[in-house]
Amino acid sequence: MNVLEIRNLTKKFGDFVAVDNMSLNVREGEIFGFLGANGAGKSTTINMIASLLRSTKGEIDLLGKNIAKNVKFAKMNIGIVPQDLAIYDNMTAYENVSFFAGLYGLRGTLLKERTLEALDFVGLGDKLKSYPKNFSGGMKRRLNIACAIAHRPKLIIMDEPTVGIDPQSRNYILQSVKQLNQMGSTIIYTSHYMEEVEEICTRIAIVDHGKIIAEGTKEQLKTIITDTKETWIGVKTDGALALEPLKQIQGVTAVRLEDNVIVIHSRAEVNNLNRIIQQLIAAQAEIRFVEEKAPNLETVFLTLTGRNLRD
Amino acid sequence: MNVIRIAWKELLVNFRDMRTFVFMLAFPIVLMLILGTALTNAFQSGATVGEMSLLYRNTASSPQLTEAWNEFTAAIGREGVKTVAAAAGEDGRADVRDNRYSAYAEVSDDGIRFYGSTRDSIESSIIQGMLGAFADRYNLAAAALKEDPAAVPAILASADADSGSFVSESSLTPDRQPGSMGYYAIAMTTMIAFYSCMSASNLIRGERTRKTIVRLSAAPVGKGAIFAGKVIGCTIVNFLCVAAVVLFSKLAFGADWGTHYPLLLLVLLSEVLLAVSVGLGVSYLFKGDSARSVIMIFTQIASFVGGAYFPIEDVGFFSGISNISPMRWANEALTKMIYADNLQAAWPALGLNVGIAAVFLIAAILFMRRQEAL
Numbered sequence: 001m002n003v004l005e006i007r008n009l010t011k012k013f014g015d016f017v018a019v020d021n022m023s024l025n026v027r028e029g030e031i032f033g034f035l036g037a038n039g040a041g042k043s044t045t046i047n048m049i050a051s052l053l054r055s056t057k058g059e060i061d062l063l064g065k066n067i068a069k070n071v072k073f074a075k076m077n078i079g080i081v082p083q084d085l086a087i088y089d090n091m092t093a094y095e096n097v098s099f100f101a102g103l104y105g106l107r108g109t110l111l112k113e114r115t116l117e118a119l120d121f122v123g124l125g126d127k128l129k130s131y132p133k134n135f136s137g138g139m140k141r142r143l144n145i146a147c148a149i150a151h152r153p154k155l156i157i158m159d160e161p162t163v164g165i166d167p168q169s170r171n172y173i174l175q176s177v178k179q180l181n182q183m184g185s186t187i188i189y190t191s192h193y194m195e196e197v198e199e200i201c202t203r204i205a206i207v208d209h210g211k212i213i214a215e216g217t218k219e220q221l222k223t224i225i226t227d228t229k230e231t232w233i234g235v236k237t238d239g240a241l242a243l244e245p246l247k248q249i250q251g252v253t254a255v256r257l258e259d260n261v262i263v264i265h266s267r268a269e270v271n272n273l274n275r276i277i278q279q280l281i282a283a284q285a286e287i288r289f290v291e292e293k294a295p296n297l298e299t300v301f302l303t304l305t306g307r308n309l310r311d
Numbered sequence: 312m313n314v315i316r317i318a319w320k321e322l323l324v325n326f327r328d329m330r331t332f333v334f335m336l337a338f339p340i341v342l343m344l345i346l347g348t349a350l351t352n353a354f355q356s357g358a359t360v361g362e363m364s365l366l367y368r369n370t371a372s373s374p375q376l377t378e379a380w381n382e383f384t385a386a387i388g389r390e391g392v393k394t395v396a397a398a399a400g401e402d403g404r405a406d407v408r409d410n411r412y413s414a415y416a417e418v419s420d421d422g423i424r425f426y427g428s429t430r431d432s433i434e435s436s437i438i439q440g441m442l443g444a445f446a447d448r449y450n451l452a453a454a455a456l457k458e459d460p461a462a463v464p465a466i467l468a469s470a471d472a473d474s475g476s477f478v479s480e481s482s483l484t485p486d487r488q489p490g491s492m493g494y495y496a497i498a499m500t501t502m503i504a505f506y507s508c509m510s511a512s513n514l515i516r517g518e519r520t521r522k523t524i525v526r527l528s529a530a531p532v533g534k535g536a537i538f539a540g541k542v543i544g545c546t547i548v549n550f551l552c553v554a555a556v557v558l559f560s561k562l563a564f565g566a567d568w569g570t571h572y573p574l575l576l577l578v579l580l581s582e583v584l585l586a587v588s589v590g591l592g593v594s595y596l597f598k599g600d601s602a603r604s605v606i607m608i609f610t611q612i613a614s615f616v617g618g619a620y621f622p623i624e625d626v627g628f629f630s631g632i633s634n635i636s637p638m639r640w641a642n643e644a645l646t647k648m649i650y651a652d653n654l655q656a657a658w659p660a661l662g663l664n665v666g667i668a669a670v671f672l673i674a675a676i677l678f679m680r681r682q683e684a685l
Contacts, residue, residue: 103530
């Protein structure tokens with residue numbers, strides 16, 4: 001069963017087309033990854049799903065009902081975790097969750113139970129009376145999630161919920177997302193961290209220029225890329241390493257440097273490893289290791305969009 | 312129910328914000344104390360009269376005049392005027408210039424020549440008045456001497472018997488007027504009531520800045536409920552601050568707030584509602600920080616011409632301009648209610664406040680409905 005169905009969705013701001021005739025389905029029980037660089041159209045799509053923006057054209061159905069005609073029903077069944085922290089610093093953790101849950105019609109004992117349940121779920125059960133201004137970044141992110149789930153929505157939209165937090169909090173949040181999914185919530189998840197998407201998402205859509213350019217499981221997406229290979233070379237250099245000469249080598253399509261590891265994308269049919277190594281030796285780089293890797297989502301994304309996810 | 316929930320949230324968030332206390336409570340109270348104390352004299356209608364002293368030189372040859380003059384000096388002496396005969400060669404005018412005497416009089420057969428001190432103008436004017444009265448009586452006695460000599464002693468004697476009548480005083484008692492603390496208690500309270508427009512201009516923008524606008528808009532709550540909740544919450548928060556300022560000024564500074572508290576608080580509530588509506592309306596009319604600038608400028612001008620910092624006279628250029636200031640309406644209404652028991656004065660202020668508030672609220676609602684988000 002589809003929890004969400006989007007058909008020919010378009011959103012224009014003046015002459016600018018932010019979302020261009022987009023169609024996709026999100027099935028019940030999925031953690032659906034929504035990938036796109038900044039300005040690709042992700043947030044606009046999410047805002048239309050959450051009834052924050054009206055579409056220019058197209059339709060969105062939630063649980064079989066058109067959201068434009070059933071706005072209240074749609075809002076009752078969606079929980080949104082915005083990319084930016086959306087909490088009140090002058091209200092305690094309990095008051096924040098209780099206030100937002102109350103807007104969804106929860107009252108009395110049920111409101112109290114669900115508020116405590118949500119705070120326990122994100123590990124803030126012992127911080128009920130604490131103010132968010134005294135929280136760490138990770139705790140604020142968790143409170144941000146608690147505010148979105150207390151009313152037990154069928155569909156939870158998480159827009160970059162792990163931005164700017166420590167690895168421990170990130171792991172906690174990722175585990176929470178999986179747990180929410182196991183408890184029956186369908187989740188739309190966007191992130192700039194490809195490894196997160198690879199870890200938790202069951203299906204992924206890649207968005208570029210307002211369109212979905214690829215969609216499927218991560219294994220399906222990786223099979224799209226058959227004409228690219230990825231080479232990782234560990235190096236040690238005394239100074240800055242110029243990457244430009246590497247980009248000039250035949251067959252190389254992209255080069256990036258991450259923590260003393262050069263990641264080179266090349267066309268699969270070109271054998272250029274010798275020339276790459278010669279270039280690095282000429283640049284007086286000390287080579288630590290050379291490894292050819294199977295395409296990952298990052299490669300898929302880069303190949304399809306021509307951009308890194310964090311561009 | 313959601314309206315109440317949102318209004319309650321406004322109360323919690325604002326009362327836990329230190330800026331609310333500093334801006335809405337400490338600021339008006341401190342200003343009230345400073346201005347009310349510093350400008351005490353500017354609000355006093357009476358004047359203090361210092362020591363009155365008259366230096367004189369009597370060169371008249373007429374024994375009647377000399378006798379009358381001596382009786383006069385003795386009489387005003389009993390009234391507290393120090394009279395001193397100038398010594399030979401003493402320059403009386405120089406003594407007055409040097410501020411040793413309030414006035415100097417030269418009495419001769421040709422009449423009385425008077426020199427008053429410009430420095431002790433009140434004192435010298437009183438003495439001049441006394442001298443004028445003396446001259447009138449002496450002239451009357453001189454005229455009577457020709458027609459009815461028997462009446463002369465009685466006329467001159469009256470100067471002694473009615474010594475206190477050389478200067479008679481009468482005054483009209485106007486309605487009670489506020490002193491400096493009373494004035495600034497009203498002025499600062501109405502000013503801070505109008506300052507509510509600043510927090511109101513941030514009602515929606517604040518949610519945008521905090522990003523909580525996304526959650527509010529995503530919740531199954533209509534724009535109208537969010538709008539109403541925020542207006543009610545903001546109005547209550549600011550009105551409670553205004554009421555606290557009234558109470559504090561009464562208890563701590565002894566400010567006179569009269570006896571008509573329900574109507575007085577109703578006028579202040581209507582002014583807060585007006586300010587909240589103006590703030591909200593302007594925040595929709597002007598985007599971003601320009602709304603804040605417009606509100607700041609308007610509030611300062613309205614405070615200035617509305618008499619927040621000093622009283623505005625009822626005539627002249629400023630009087631005309633001040634009539635556009637909501638603070639002026641409220642100040643006038645409250646002053647008349649408190650000091651003249653004129654309850655009718657409340658209705659024009661109430662009518663203007665509520666009417667203009669309605670216009671701005673409707674404008675804000677229309678703008679809000681046109682926008683996709685709040």
